[in-house]
Amino acid sequence: MSLTAQQAAQHLLRLKAAEEGFLGWVRLVQPKWVLPSFHKHLIKALDLLEKNELTSHYGKSAxxxxxxxxxxxxxxxxxxPPRHGKSTYGSVLFPAYFMAKKPNRFLMSTSYNSQLATDFGRQVRDLCQEPVVSQTFPDFEMSPDSRAVDQWRTTSGGAAYFIGVGGTTSGRAANMLIFDDPFKSRExxxxxxxxxxxxxxxxSALSTRLQPDNDGTPPSQIHIQTRWHPDDLAGRLMQTDDWSEGRWLHINFKAIEDLEIPGEKVSRAQLPxxxxxxxxxTKLQKLSHGKRYITKTVKTALWDERFSLEDLERRQRLNPREFASLYQQTPYIEGGNLIRSHWWRTYPSDMKPERFVSLIIACDTAFKAKEDNDYSVMLVMGLDTSGDIYVVENHRGRYEFPELKRRMITLNNLWRGKGLRGIYIEDKASGQSLIQELKRESGVSVIPYKVSNDKVSRLNAVLPLIEGGRVFLPSTANWLDNFYDECQTFPSGTYDDxxxxxxxxxDVLARTPATGEYYKPPAFTLDFNDKSFWSNPKEFGKGKKPTWKGWGE
Structure with missing residues (x-):
């Protein structure tokens, strides 16, 4: 069918847009799609990744x-969540774009078994054979003698491999590694x-295949999944040094979000x-005026045009645990979930109180740096005048004793001029030597924290603070994913530090008055050495000393 001059011009513009970016490519091969905003967010991230322009600032506010x-x-x-388009973009449209744009590259795509991997391979291969691909990228051409669904090559020397978990990777390079759905079921x-x-x-088999492009562009990888378990592949990636250093970008979408309505406030007394x-x-009156009201929120479905809020809530009622994992990306273990994820309150990182009435560092320590040892954790926590508690910083790692001591002193020096009251360290075998060492340092107020109950009992004692919405976490921080996962799975998770x-x-801050002042006993204004004090009949009766009651010990 012949095109008019106007239609031809429009087609050329679409080809040009597809050549310049992944969004144009998506609109070229799927012109009828109406893209929701979260799809555009994902498309933009994939486009920047391909161009080697993606940074840790992507998607963050100023x-x-x-x-x-x-x-x-x-x-x-x-x-x-399932059926929300992650594999369509990450395992079909993007691999085709990645190979067509620079056909001398190597791509490796992996799934939980060879069947799913080859299904993706077939879709990518068929898309690459569409006429618009060669029109957009004239240098791309599939090799006529290597077009299998699980492995095909280009005439420019590139190749794409589609393998299941356990499949061979020997002798195969990857400039781009894609791992989609590493687990097929809850079991x-x-x-x-x-x-x-x-x-x-x-x-051992996948990450070792990564190598730079011929032009020196560093290798990249994309992991795509719904969450099944706190210790799944995503959970383990969150424990790596690269994750804590910000070298991973996490695009995380929940099926149901509580979105704030700008400018609309509601009294906390009017909430359910x-x-x-x-x-x-009565409790509301003790808060400052600003804290008596919160921004009104409304439950919103991520993709309401396809999965309505009513339908999602029905699925949630059928199986809350499955819904939390697959749809909300907050997996937990049976027997855990003592701390519910919706109990936490958050504060913008740039709006935390400038000065707390009390600021402490709470520590759980371990002295070995091996990968299978426990972590050392140092939480900087503050109490404001309303009695709310803020987790300000979280320092977590596996350290040998000298390094742990050095980090403690550095953290103390950082916060000492900002109201730091002391460093509380659990008084156990691994903490006692650290306590003694730090006490020798000038300017370090270290306080042994003695425990008498088990971990679950200690958490239960302070759990009402979290459940009552009195504990605040920053809205963004590179340690939040690990923190949420550990709290969600406690006490059945891998770590509890x-x-x-x-x-x-x-526990320490809950016992501290919100004024920041410690308890002081009443001051006596009378002179006990004055004999007339003890013999004043109007006060105590002749010749009798007073009996003090209710003054404490």
Whole structure:
């Protein structure tokens, strides 16, 4: 069918847009799609990744960018609900675009089994054979003698491989690694053996295939999944040094979000009584005026045109645990979930109180740096005049004793001029030597924290503070993912060091008056050496000494 001059011009513009960016490519091959905003956010991240322009500042506000070091990002983790388009973009449209734009590159795409991997391979291969591909990228051509669904090559020397977990990777290079759906079911994700198998395969067989492009562009990787388990592949990636250093970008979408309505406030006394932010009138009067009201929120479906809020809430009622994992990306273990994710309150990182009435560092320590040892955790926590508690910073790592001591002193020096009252360290075998060492340092106020109950009992003692909405976390921080996961799975999760430190900090600050002043006994204004004091009949009766009651010990 012949095109008019206007139609031909429009087609050329679409080809030009596809050549210049991934969004143009998506609109070229799927012209009828109406793209929701969260799809555009994902498309933009993939486009920047391909151009080697993605940084840790992507998607952050101006205030958040000031708090986060800007570093190049070559690793992308995408966690989204089922049937919301993550694999369509990450495992079909983007691989085709990646190979067509520079056909001398190598791509490796992996899934939980060879069947799913080859299904993706077939879709990518068929898309690459569409006429618009060669029109957009004239240099791209598939090799006529290598067009299998699980492996095909280009005439420019590039290749694409589609393999299942356990498949061979020897002799195969990858400038781009894509790992989509590492687990096929809840049963697999619940198996520690299977989780270890997937992780070991990723570390030993997949990540070792990565190499730079011919032009020197660093290799990149994309991990795509819905969350099944706190210790799944995404959970383990969040424990790596690259993650804590900001070298991963996490694009995380929940099926249901509580969105704030700008400018609309509601009194906390008017909230439903089961809402963690609810406060009755008498308690409300103790707060400052600004804290008596919160911004009104409304539940919103991520993709309401396809999955309505009513439908999602019905699925949530059918199986809350499955919904939390697959749709909200907050997996937890049966027997855990003592701390519910919706109990936490957040504050913008640039709006925390300038000066707390009390500021402490709560620590849970371990002295070995091996990968299978516990972490050392140092939480900087503050108490404001309303009695609310803020987690300001979270320092977590595996350190040998000298390094741990050095970090403690550095942290003390950083906060000492900002109202730091003391460093509380659990008084156990691993903490006692550290306590003694730090006490020798000038300017360090270290306080042993003695424990008598088990970890669960200690958390239960302070849990009402979290449930009642009195504990605030920053809205953005590079340590939040690990912190949320550990709290969500406690006490059945892999680690509990952050929860231990949190329990210490909450217990200490809960016992501190919101004025910041410590208890002082009443001062006597009378002279006890005056004999007339003891013999004053109007006060105590002749010849009798007073009996003090109710003054404490």
């Amino acid at each position: 205030a958040e960018r000031q708090k986060i070091e800007k570093v190049p990002v070559r690793n992308l983790l995408i966690t989204m 697999e994700a619940e198996s520690a053996t299977q989780r270890n198998k997937v992780w070991n395969y990723y570390v 009584k089961d809402d963690p932010k609810y406060l009755e009138g 952050q929860v231990d430190a949190l329990s210490i900090g909450l």
